[in-house]
Amino acid sequence: xxxxxxSHRARSTPYEPDRLEKLVTAALPHCLQIARxxxxxxxSLPAVEITVLGARAMAKVHRDFLGIPGPTDVITFxxxxxxxxAPIAAERAQEFGHDTIAELALYAIHGxxxxxxxxxxxxxxxxxxxxxxxxILSAVLKIS
Numbered sequence: 429x430x431x432x433x434x435s436h437r438a439r440s441t442p443y444e445p446d447r448l449e450k451l452v453t454a455a456l457p458h459c460l461q462i463a464r465x466x467x468x469x470x471x472s473l474p475a476v477e478i479t480v481l482g483a484r485a486m487a488k489v490h491r492d493f494l495g496i497p498g499p500t501d502v503i504t505f506x507x508x509x510x511x512x513x514a515p516i517a518a519e520r521a522q523e524f525g526h527d528t529i530a531e532l533a534l535y536a537i538h539g540x541x542x543x544x545x546x547x548x549x550x551x552x553x554x555x556x557x558x559x560x561x562x563x564i565l566s567a568v569l570k571i572s
Contacts, residue, residue: 430470432456435479438514443480443528451533452478452540454568459540462560466545473508476543478536486513502535510539530569537561 432453436445463470470476481489486499489511493503501520503511517531524531538561548554 430456430460430473431475433475433477435477437485438480438482440482441514441518441528443514443518443532445480447529448480448532448536450571451529451565451568452536454571455533455537455540455564458564458567459537459544462541462546463544468543468545469506469508470540470543473543476508476510476540478510478512478539480512480514480532483513483515486511486516502539504539504542506543508543510536510543512536512539530565533568534561534565537564 432449434445434449434452459470462468483499486503487497489503490496490498490500493505499513499516501513501516512532512535514528514532517535518528521528521531538557541557541561541564546553546557546560548557
C-alpha cells in the first residue's frame with residue numbers, strides 16, 4: 429500500500445497540519461481505487477511526499493520546472509511528489525467561503541488524482557477531474 433509523507437514548510441500561513449494529514453490520508457484509498465482502475469502511477473508508488481510550501485518557494489519551483497512565473501496552487505511530479513501552496517489556499521478558501529485546510533486537502537487530492545490517471549488538459553477532462561476531487565473531498569470532510 430502506498431504511504432503518505434508530509435512536510436510542512438509554509439511558515440507564514442496558519443493551518444492545522446494534523447487535520448490536513450488526516451483528510452489526505454482518508455482520501456488516499458479513494459484515489460488508489462481510481463489509480464488501480466487506470467493502471468496509473470499511484471498504484472505502484474511505495475510512497476507519496478506531500479509538501480506544503482509558501483508562495484516564494486512555490487513560485488521558484490513553478491518557474492524552474494514549468495517555466496511559468498509566480499506561485500500556483502499545486503504541482504504534481506509523476507514520481508510521487510505533490511507540492512501545495514498554503515498562501516494561495518488561504519486566499520482561495522476565503523474567496524470560496526471555506527477553511528484553508530479544505531482548500532489544501534483539495535489541492536493534495538488534485539495531485540493524487542493526477543497520479544491516478546486523471547489530467548486536466550481539456551475542458552472535458554478538467555470537469556471530470558473536478559467532479560472526482562469534489563466527491564472525494566466531500567467524503568473525507570464528513571470524517572473530520
